[in-house]
Amino acid sequence: xxxxxxxxxxxxxxxxxxxxxxxxxxxxxxxxxxxxxxxxxxxxxxxxxxxxxxxxxxxxxxxxxxxxxxxxxxxxxxxxxxxxxxxxxxxxxxxxxxxxxxxxxxxxxxxxxxxxxxxxxxxxxxxxxxxxxxxxxxxxxxxxxxxxxxxxxxxxxxxxxxxxxxxxxxxxxxxxxxxxxxxxxxxxxxxxxxxxxxxxxxxxxxxxxxxxxxxxxxxxxxxxxxxxxxxxxxxxxxxxxxxxxxxxxxxxxxxxxxxxxxxxxxxxxxxxxxxxxxxxxxxxxxxxxxxxxxxxxxxxxxxxxxxxxxxxxxxxxxxxxxxxxxxxxxxxxxxxxxxxxxxxxxxxxxxxxxxxxxxxxxxxxxxxxxxxxxxxxxxxxxxxxxxxxxxxxxxxxxxxxxxxxxxxxxxxxxxxxxxxxxxxxxxxxxxxxxxxxxxxxxxxxxxxxxxxxxxxxxxxxxxxxxxxxxxxxxxxxxxxxxxxxxxxxxxxxxxxxxxxxxxxxxxxxxxxxxxxxxxxxxxxxxxxxxxxxxxxxxxxxxxxxxxxxxxxxxxxxxxxxxxxxxxxxxxxxxxxxxxxxxxxxxxxxxxxxxxxxxxxxxxxxxxxxxxxxxxxxxxxxxxxxxxxxxxxxxxxxxxxxxxxxxxxxxxxxxxxxxxxxxxxxxxxxxxxxxxxxxxxxxxxxxxxxxxxxxxxxxxxxxxxxxxxxxxxxxxxxxxxxxxxxxxxxxxxxxxxxxxxx
Numbered sequence: 001x002x003x004x005x006x007x008x009x010x011x012x013x014x015x016x017x018x019x020x021x022x023x024x025x026x027x028x029x030x031x032x033x034x035x036x037x038x039x040x041x042x043x044x045x046x047x048x049x050x051x052x053x054x055x056x057x058x059x060x061x062x063x064x065x066x067x068x069x070x071x072x073x074x075x076x077x078x079x080x081x082x083x084x085x086x087x088x089x090x091x092x093x094x095x096x097x098x099x100x101x102x103x104x105x106x107x108x109x110x111x112x113x114x115x116x117x118x119x120x121x122x123x124x125x126x127x128x129x130x131x132x133x134x135x136x137x138x139x140x141x142x143x144x145x146x147x148x149x150x151x152x153x154x155x156x157x158x159x160x161x162x163x164x165x166x167x168x169x170x171x172x173x174x175x176x177x178x179x180x181x182x183x184x185x186x187x188x189x190x191x192x193x194x195x196x197x198x199x200x201x202x203x204x205x206x207x208x209x210x211x212x213x214x215x216x217x218x219x220x221x222x223x224x225x226x227x228x229x230x231x232x233x234x235x236x237x238x239x240x241x242x243x244x245x246x247x248x249x250x251x252x253x254x255x256x257x258x259x260x261x262x263x264x265x266x267x268x269x270x271x272x273x274x275x276x277x278x279x280x281x282x283x284x285x286x287x288x289x290x291x292x293x294x295x296x297x298x299x300x301x302x303x304x305x306x307x308x309x310x311x312x313x314x315x316x317x318x319x320x321x322x323x324x325x326x327x328x329x330x331x332x333x334x335x336x337x338x339x340x341x342x343x344x345x346x347x348x349x350x351x352x353x354x355x356x357x358x359x360x361x362x363x364x365x366x367x368x369x370x371x372x373x374x375x376x377x378x379x380x381x382x383x384x385x386x387x388x389x390x391x392x393x394x395x396x397x398x399x400x401x402x403x404x405x406x407x408x409x410x411x412x413x414x415x416x417x418x419x420x421x422x423x424x425x426x427x428x429x430x431x432x433x434x435x436x437x438x439x440x441x442x443x444x445x446x447x448x449x450x451x452x453x454x455x456x457x458x459x460x461x462x463x464x465x466x467x468x469x470x471x472x473x474x475x476x477x478x479x480x481x482x483x484x485x486x487x488x489x490x491x492x493x494x495x496x497x498x499x500x501x502x503x504x505x506x507x508x509x510x511x512x513x514x515x516x517x518x519x520x521x522x523x524x525x526x527x528x529x530x531x532x533x534x535x536x537x538x539x540x541x542x543x544x545x546x547x548x549x550x551x552x553x554x555x556x557x558x559x560x561x562x563x564x565x566x567x568x569x570x571x572x573x574x575x576x577x578x579x580x581x582x583x584x585x586x587x588x589x590x591x592x593x594x595x596x597x598x599x600x601x602x603x604x605x606x607x608x609x610x611x612x613x614x615x616x617x618x619x620x621x622x623x624x625x626x627x628x629x630x631x632x633x634x635x636x637x638x639x640x641x642x643x644x645x646x647x648x649x650x651x652x653x654x655x656x657x658x659x660x661x662x663x664x665x666x667x668x669x670x671x672x673x674x675x676x677x678x679x680x681x682x683x684x685x686x687x688x689x690x691x692x693x694x695x696x697x698x699x700x701x702x703x704x705x706x707x708x709x710x711x712x713x714x715x716x717x718x719x720x721x722x723x724x725x726x727x728x729x730x731x732x733x734x735x736x737x738x739x740x741x
Contacts, residue, residue, distance in 0.1 A: 004055050004062045005083065006048055006110075010304070012169050013049050015162030016042070022153060023050045027108070027136060030151035031129055034139040037155035039319040040200025044112050046155065047140045051110050058136070060105040068113025068318045069268045069373045072380065073120035078411040080124070082372075084109075086650055087407030087614045091472040094410050095124065099131040101650060106134035113318060115141040122147050157197035164192050166199060170206035174299070178209055187214040194221060200319060204249045207301035220252065246323045249300065258327070259285050260293045261302055265324035266337040269373025270306065270313035275348075279340045309366040338381050345371065345378040346391065349398045356401040357534045359572025365611060368402040375399065379415050383422050392419035393459040400462045401535070405575060407614060409466050416463040423456070457483050457495035464502050468509065476506055497526035501540050508543055511658055513550045520544040535576045538564045542579050549586060550660050558587045578607040578616055586623060594631045601627065602701055609697050617697070618647040619661075624700055626668040634672035636703060638681050641668055642688020643696035 023046070026033045037043050048064070055062045065083035070076060077094035086101055102109075114121040122145040125137055129149075139145055144152050158166060167188055168180040180188060191214060195201040205217055212220070250258060263280035264271070271279075276294060281287025294314065297303040303314050316324070328334050348371065352364045368375070375395075382392035396415040403412025464479035480499045487495040504519030520543055527537045541564050545557040561580040568577035581604040588597035601624045608616035621644045629637035644665075673681045691699065 004052075004064075005085070006052055006055070006062060006064050007306075009045075009048070009052075010306075011173065013045065014166040014169060015158055016046055016049070019046055019153070019155065020050055020053070023047075023138075024054065026151045026153060027054065027138065030149060031135065032125065032137045032139065032145070032147055032149055033151045033153065034141070034144050035153050035155055036141060036144055038198070039142060040198050040317070041155050041157055042199040043140045043155050045199070047110055047112060047138055051108060051138065054108060058106050058108045060107040060134075062108045062110065064110045064112065066112050067117065067121070069376075070117060073117045074414070075376065075411075076117055076120050076124060078408075078414065080111075081410070082408070087409075089407075089409050089469050089471070089615065091467075091470040091475075095127065097410075098124075099128060102128055102132035102135050104134070105132065108136045108138060110138045110140065112140040114139060114145070115143055118143060118145065121145065158192075158199060158202075160189060160192055160197060163195075163197035163202060164188055167192055167202045167206055170203050170301075171209050174206050174301070175209040184214050187218060191218055191221070194218070200317065201246075203301045204246065207299060208249070208252060210299060243323075246320060249302065250323065250327070253300070253302075254293075254296070256285055256289065256293045257296050257300075257302075260290065261297060261320075261324045262328040262331065262333075263324075263337055264297075264303065264316060265321045265328055266334075266341045267316070267321075267374060268377035270308060270315045270370055271374065272311065272313055275344050275374075276314070278344050279337065282340075308370045310363070310370040313370060338377075341374070342378040342381045342388075342391070345374050346395055346398075349375065349395055353398050353401055356405070357571065357573055359574075361573065361575050362610065364401070365406050368399070369406060379419075383415075383418050386422075389419065389422045390455050392422060394455045397455065397458040397462045400465070403462075403466055404469065405611070405613070407612065409469055413463065413466045413470065416459055416466065419459060420463065453486070453490055454492060454495070457487055457490075457492055458498075460486075461495060461498040461502055464499070465505070468502060468506050471509075473506060473510070476502070480506070493526065494530055494532065497523050497530065497532070498536075500526065501536070504540070505543060508547055509658060511660060513547045513660075516547040517544060517551070520547060533567075535573060538567060538573070538576045539579065542576070542583060545580075545583050549583065554587050554590060557583060561587075574607050575611055575613065578604045578611075578613070578620075581607075582616070582620055582623065585620075585627075589623070589627050589630065592630075594627050597627045598624065598631070598703075605697060605700055609693075614647055614650060617693075618644050621647075621696065621700055622668070623664045626664040626671075628703065629668050629671045633703070634675040635680070635684050637668055637672045638676065638684030639688040639691075640696070640700060641665065641672070642685035643691045643699070645685070645689055647693065647696075 023033065023035065027050070035043050035047055051062045051064070063083050063085075065080050067076070067079060070079050077098060080098060081094060084098070084101060086097065090097070092100075111121065111125070118141070121139075125139070125145060126147050129135060129137065129147075139150075144150060157163070164180070164185075168178075171178045171180075191205060192202065195205060205221070208217055250261065253261065260276075260280055263285070264276065266279065267275070273291060273294070277287045277290045281290050285293065294303065298305060298314070302320055303316055306313055306315055325334070328337060348367070352368055355361075355364050379392060379395055382388045382395060392415070396412070396419045399412065399415075403409055460479045460483035464476045464483065467473075467476035467479060480502050483495055484499040484503075487493070487499060500519055501523035504516050504523055507513075507516035507519060520540055524537070524540055524544065527533070527540070541560050545560040545564075548554075548557040548560070561583040564580040565577055565584070568574065568580065581600045585597040585600035585604065588594070588600060601620050604620045605617060605624070608614075608620060621640055625637045625640035625644070628634075628640060669681075672684075676684065688696070
């Protein structure tokens with residue numbers, strides 16, 4: 001895991017030397033510092049600047065949590081966990097998981113844009129500071145948190161000289177021919193004074209220079225001041241000035257630009273061009289014109305471009321988006337646009353689910369991750385709209401690959417349970433499935449299901465699956481039994497197969513191998529009859545292989561997983577393939593073929609690391625540690641054992657509480673400990689614990705047999721252990737990471 005998730009600066013940082021020094025002083029003496037000020041005054045840029053400068057002082061790094069798009073306080077913990085890079089597969093409360101993760105760490109946490117959930121944020125910060133003595137928090141917002149011990153730094157606008165420097169820098173970028181010279185210096189100073197040195201206002205003004213001169217900007221700004229001055233009584237002057245600057249920039253836009261600005265405000269986070277064209281195109285703004293109009297908004301700094309792992313995305317500053325949202329509301333078009341937004345992201349989720357079983361898995365994962373704020377907004381609209389609860393169930397169920405495959409079980413369960421609870425609350429009052437009203441007409445929702453019942457059944461088995469991986473057997477059994485019973489009554493054979501499959505997963509994690517084999521064979525037979533083939537089906541085959549491995553049937557297990565491997569190679573599917581490789585490596589180790597086991601695990605680790613699948617990764621590293629010990633390098637094996645331990649702290653219950661999964665760790669400890677002795681073994685464990693995840697992966701992949709000391713392997717051959725000494729299970733259902741459906 002990276003020590004920092006801070007974004008790179010997009011342009012020169014100007015001024016603020018005194019504020020930087022004061023922030024550094026406050027952070028040295030206080031565990032909670034709040035940087036407060038008006039929207040657009042430059043709080044976020046200053047916070048990122050100081051955080052970047054102080055990163056090396058915190059052994060566990062600096063993490064940024066952007067909270068501005070979080071409206072539901074219940075999502076605060078999930079958003080913070082995402083910023084910290086946490087993957088928790090237990091049934092612990094998210095707050096408990098956060099406190100446990102931070103308890104022993106020395107880390108600076110930056111919370112940016114908390115004001116809309118200030119009470120929830122204050123409560124959480126108070127609790128985390130109490131539980132984590134090495135934690136420092138830099139909060140960035142428009143008001144204090146009012147937590148005991150808080151140090152407050154109010155941020156004023158830029159002094160005139162710095163404002164001029166900032167304007168000149170941004171003007172040169174917007175209009176390469178611009179130069180600050182004697183002929184325009186006084187006009188620039190006057191403009192900076194009139195805009196009160198607010199960075200956002202200055203940047204908006206600079207964005208007009210490709211079209212207007214500085215004198216023209218001043219003249220038009222003066223007109224807009226007279227039009228838009230005054231606001232709510234008691235409002236700070238700089239707030240009114242910022243609103244005036246934004247309003248002035250808005251008025252300078254053409255009618256299509258203003259319309260696109262308003263419609264873009266419906267996006268809760270970064271968006272791509274296709275999303276903008278679909279959601280915002282229509283009356284007054286044909287879809288084919290959106291690209292050109294968006295380009296104009298980019299030139300005027302109303303919209304910003306950013307590169308993400310999913311490709312180019314666009315973003316609006318919060319204050320600018322809020323201004324556009326007011327205009328959208330004044331036009332009476334907010335609800336229609338929210339539904340169009342919902343439609344797009346429902347269709348996106350549908351596409352992602354289909355493409356998960358393809359060579360585009362990495363692209364799908366990056367896309368879902370980048371678009372998570374918008375997916376949340378779509379889910380929120382579905383949940384709160386009584387007639388669209390079935391769409392909430394559809395969307396939450398469709399995103400199974402994201403909840404499970406990308407380590408977001410807790411949030412997935414949050415949405416699945418909300419969708420099911422909303423249905424109960426609104427029983428008997430649903431609208432017609434798969435339709436929506438737009439401008440007085442009904443039209444189908446992109447990717448919408450045809451039957452509510454099928455949607456509900458999928459949500460149930462996905463909920464059961466997520467609960468299994470969290471270790472909540474009671475909730476899992478309830479959801480899966482309801483799914484199975486309803487599927488039996490309605491004749492939905494596919495849902496019945498998935499519920500049977502998930503009950504097999506439950507038995508596998510419960511160490512009931514005979515029952516797991518029975519259920520998984522039944523599910524796979526049903527899948528074959530129905531012609532179902534996807535990552536979930538293949539993972540069921542891997543799970544069956546694990547149940548056979550635990551019963552000593554290595555040849556059958558290898559045959560199953562080799563078939564999975566071949567299908568995955570043919571289809572370009574990599575993520576499920578990693579788990580098949582794990583099982584094959586386990587079989588090789590059991591037969592004493594350590595070289596082949598290492599090669600298989602190396603490929604497995606590369607795939608898991610690329611997908612950030614921590615569960616698959618930590619399982620592979622622990623098995624590799626055992627292989628390393630068997631190859632005669634107990635010291636390196638102990639280091640890998642130590643490197644795995646912090647990952648389990650992040651993932652959840654170590655080795656899922658299963659005797660079978662615990663075997664590699666126990667055997668490695670026994671073999672390496674016998675050779676090294678307790679003191680040396682413990683020292684090597686500590687060395688491994690100090691490695692970052694990236695360093696641990698690099699070390700695991702960099703080991704070569706010729707570098708191993710001449711220590712003979714403690715055992716020349718392996719035998720199937722008795723039940724008291726269970727072998728590892730490579731099943732991804734071991735609380736994390738499986739593709740399902």
